Amino acid sequence: MAMNGAQSLIHTLVDADVDVCFTNPGTSEMHFVAALDDVPQVRGVLGLSEGVVTGAADGYGRVAGKPAATLLHLGPGLANGIANLHNARRAHTPVVNVIGDHATYHKKFDAPLESDIEALAGSLNGWVRRSSSTADVGADAAAAVAAAKDAPGRVATLILPADVSWGEGGAPAAPVPPRAPRPVASAVVKTVADVLRGDEPVAVLVGGAGCREAGMRALSRIAKATSAKPFAETFPARIERGAGLPNIERLGYLAEQVAYQLDGVRHIVVAGTRPPVSFFAYPGKASDLVPEGAHVHMLAEVGDDVVAALEELADEVAEGVEPDLAPAQRPELPTGDLTPQNWAQVIGALLPEGAIVSDEANTSGLLVPMATAGAPRHDVLTLTGGAIGQGMPVATGAAIAAPDRPVINLESDGSALYTVQSLWTQARENLNVTTVVLNNRAYAILRMELQRVGAESSGPKAGSLLDLSTPDLDFVRMAEGFGVPATRAKTAEQLAEQFRRAVSEPGPHLIEAMVPPLL
Numbered sequence: 001m002a003m004n005g006a007q008s009l010i011h012t013l014v015d016a017d018v019d020v021c022f023t024n025p026g027t028s029e030m031h032f033v034a035a036l037d038d039v040p041q042v043r044g045v046l047g048l049s050e051g052v053v054t055g056a057a058d059g060y061g062r063v064a065g066k067p068a069a070t071l072l073h074l075g076p077g078l079a080n081g082i083a084n085l086h087n088a089r090r091a092h093t094p095v096v097n098v099i100g101d102h103a104t105y106h107k108k109f110d111a112p113l114e115s116d117i118e119a120l121a122g123s124l125n126g127w128v129r130r131s132s133s134t135a136d137v138g139a140d141a142a143a144a145v146a147a148a149k150d151a152p153g154r155v156a157t158l159i160l161p162a163d164v165s166w167g168e169g170g171a172p173a174a175p176v177p178p179r180a181p182r183p184v185a186s187a188v189v190k191t192v193a194d195v196l197r198g199d200e201p202v203a204v205l206v207g208g209a210g211c212r213e214a215g216m217r218a219l220s221r222i223a224k225a226t227s228a229k230p231f232a233e234t235f236p237a238r239i240e241r242g243a244g245l246p247n248i249e250r251l252g253y254l255a256e257q258v259a260y261q262l263d264g265v266r267h268i269v270v271a272g273t274r275p276p277v278s279f280f281a282y283p284g285k286a287s288d289l290v291p292e293g294a295h296v297h298m299l300a301e302v303g304d305d306v307v308a309a310l311e312e313l314a315d316e317v318a319e320g321v322e323p324d325l326a327p328a329q330r331p332e333l334p335t336g337d338l339t340p341q342n343w344a345q346v347i348g349a350l351l352p353e354g355a356i357v358s359d360e361a362n363t364s365g366l367l368v369p370m371a372t373a374g375a376p377r378h379d380v381l382t383l384t385g386g387a388i389g390q391g392m393p394v395a396t397g398a399a400i401a402a403p404d405r406p407v408i409n410l411e412s413d414g415s416a417l418y419t420v421q422s423l424w425t426q427a428r429e430n431l432n433v434t435t436v437v438l439n440n441r442a443y444a445i446l447r448m449e450l451q452r453v454g455a456e457s458s459g460p461k462a463g464s465l466l467d468l469s470t471p472d473l474d475f476v477r478m479a480e481g482f483g484v485p486a487t488r489a490k491t492a493e494q495l496a497e498q499f500r501r502a503v504s505e506p507g508p509h510l511i512e513a514m515v516p517p518l519l
Contacts, residue, residue, distance in 0.1 A: 055393025207273025389418025
């Protein structure tokens with residue numbers, strides 16, 4: 001069958017098991033859009049903004065364990081979506097990022113949307129290629145999928161000029177095997193085992209695939225046998241937790257928290273992540289959070305087979321030791337007006353079995369891990385790169401990747417406004433997403449940071465820039481405008497009743513929880 005470039009691209013994606021495309025297309029991508037009707041195996045999902053598209057691809061990849069494609073319009077489309085691609089980069093999520101461009105012969109005219117797409121894509125530190133001919137598109141697409149899947153996962157960007165897309169002479173290419181995770185040498189494992197057997201206090205910090213069940217069980221065994229302090233990285237891409245799994249504490253966001261957690265530690269064993277650093281620089285405070293005089297030992301670099309290394313280490317130092325598992329235990333349902341504390345107890349008391357939690361609650365969500373430790377087993381997807389506006393689109397992509405599992409989006413009000421258009425996609429696709437927006441009418445985390453950087457001010461101008469109450473935000477009306485049923489809760493009883501109903505009904509729902517700010 002004769003194919004144009006767009007058709008060969010889509011057939012190649014399908015053959016490589018990429019069957020979902022999140023898109024906000026433009027003129028340069030119209031042949032790709034038309035080709036979707038020729039390949040029914042691909043599910044096209046429309047997002048109303050590029051941040052929704054890229055965030056959904058991130059959420060999908062974290063849950064499905066394979067890439068989705070994005071389809072974005074030229075350099076400005078990529079620029080609009082790059083914040084959530086940054087989060088995907090930090091999460092090591094596999095994403096095949098297809099960017100339409102002007103026809104090759106049109107670029108010399110410097111049309112209004114002309115831009116340096118390679119420079120923008122290069123900032124993601126992933127894989128970038130421009131298809132130069134229709135005949136090459138299939139092979140380029142196969143290479144892009146393999147690059148996205150290369151351990152531990154990355155953003156692979158394929159730039160597709162319009163004439164290369166519409167040109168005839170395309171042919172699909174066979175899938176290219178990705179690079180598997182690198183094995184960790186047994187000598188490295190034995191060296192770390194010797195550190196754990198020593199007399200000095202040790203902490204073990206795990207990230208990446210190590211935050212899944214097998215890695216958490218191995219980490220718990222190691223800690224139980226050696227008295228090492230076990231930690232998961234601060235913002236894991238996906239961490240499995242709940243009753244029947246080890247309850248591993250995450251390293252804190254604030255430098256003071258980390259200092260407390262690592263107090264007295266003389267050795268830090270790192271697996272699948274990097275040694276801890278401060279999220280930001282602060283006047284007079286250290287950026288490196290490794291305690292002074294402590295030694296760092298890399299068990300597994302990012303891209304190594306983290307789980308195999310942890311299991312081998314556990315067998316070395318904890319033979320016959322079983323992991324400590326969290327008991328099934330929920331908080332009692334609270335009563336009274338909502339507070340930054342009791343709303344989390346409602347979620348812990350009612351979290352459904354097998355939930356996927358997209359957590360961007362920020363300052364309002366500090367107590368969520370404690371409240372849900374004994375809830376039924378669930379996965380948590382966190383804000384890996386710190387670029388807010390991730391929670392809603394990540395929940396959207398996760399729901400498409402796992403349609404049989406309830407998705408719970410815990411969302412701060414300020415972050416929600418970056419990608420609130422996600423609600424429309426959830427309604428359009430009838431996704432089982434329950435969004436709880438914590439409306440405290442403030443950028444509360446920035447109030448805290450204002451103090452922490454030594455720039456505390458009680459002046460009206462500074463205060464107004466961190467305030468979201470003039471005018472008040474109405475998330476119920478916003479959600480209804482996007483086609484999502486919505487309610488408002490002011491008390492713990494109302495939140496419990498509304499949350500219970502939302503997770504029991506199909507389709508998306510939003511609950512606006514009115515909570516006071518921490519600061």
